Every structure is written in structure tokens, then in C-alpha cells.
Amino acid sequence: xxxxxxxxxxxxxxxxxxxxxxxxxxxxxxxxxxxxxxxxxxxxxxxxxxxxxxxxxxxxxxxxxxxxxxxxxxxxxxxxxxxxxxxxxxxxxxxxxxxxxxxxxxxxxxxxxxxxxxxxxxxxxxxxxxxxxxxxxxxxxxxxxx
Numbered sequence: 001x002x003x004x005x006x007x008x009x010x011x012x013x014x015x016x017x018x019x020x021x022x023x024x025x026x027x028x029x030x031x032x033x034x035x036x037x038x039x040x041x042x043x044x045x046x047x048x049x050x051x052x053x054x055x056x057x058x059x060x061x062x063x064x065x066x067x068x069x070x071x072x073x074x075x076x077x078x079x080x081x082x083x084x085x086x087x088x089x090x091x092x093x094x095x096x097x098x099x100x101x102x103x104x105x106x107x108x109x110x111x112x113x114x115x116x117x118x119x120x121x122x123x124x125x126x127x128x129x130x131x132x133x134x135x136x137x138x139x140x141x142x143x144x145x146x
Contacts, residue, residue, distance in 0.1 A: 025071040061089035069093030
């Protein structure tokens with residue numbers, strides 16, 4: 001996977017646009033990821049409902065990377081074209097087992113993040129690590145003409 005520079009950058013290729021940014025692996029980065037995702041999607045004129053869903057998904061994916069990995073940094077990639085928004089969060093953790101959806105009991109305070117992602121996103125998954133460390137969790141949200 002391409003390693004992103006530490007500063008945000010936007011690319012425009014035909015109708016696809018992309019924002020990539022790195023964040024330290026700490027809880028305050030969740031709010032930063034939400035803010036940067038929302039701000040960028042607003043600039044791309046993505047519909048409000050899709051923006052809200054994308055912000056929720058990014059929040060869950062970054063939270064998982066912060067809480068469940070030993071990463072020191074997290075890479076976020078947001079892509080948008082006329083048909084969909086694709087979100088990717090890559091951790092730099094050393095764990096071999098990637099994230100997976102689990103069943104949380106009714107009294108559990110955690111364990112529902114990927115269930116929430118699955119209910120909001122049109123598709124999501126975990127990309128096999130290209131190297132021995134880190135995982136990329138991705139999700140797509142279809143843009144409809146409603």
C-alpha cells in the first residue's frame with residue numbers, strides 16, 4: 001500500500017477525487033478524522049446523508065484502529081466519484097488477525113462498531129496486509145440520485 005505523506009493532499013483524476021491523511025493513534029484522532037472527512041466530502045458536494053454516513057463509518061473504523069491495535073499511526077483515505085464514496089483506514093499494528101464483526105451481548109458497552117458499519121455501508125471488508133504488519137478496513141457508500 002502507498003504510504004501517505006504526513007500532510008493532507010487531494011488528487012483529482014477524471015471524476016474521482018481522493019483525500020489521504022495520517023493521524024497519530026490516539027483517541028483524539030477520531031474527532032479529527034470525522035472533521036477532516038466531513039470537510040472534504042462537503043467540498044466535493046457529496047449529499048448530506050452520504051456525508052453523515054461516511055463520518056459515522058470513519059469514526060468507527062478509526063476508533064477500532066486506535067483501540068484494538070498497537071499502531072502508532074493510522075492512515076485514512078477518502079475517495080469520491082459520482083457513484084460512491086470509498087473509505088479506507090489502515091493501521092500499522094503488528095497483529096496478524098484482522099478486524100472481524102462479533103456479536104455483543106445486550107449489556108456489552110463495546111463490540112458493535114463493525115455491525116454498525118455493516119448496517120450503514122453498502123459493502124465493507126478487510127484487505128490483506130501487503131506487508132507483515134497492519135490491516136486496511138474499507139467501506140463503500142453508494143451515492144444515489146434521490
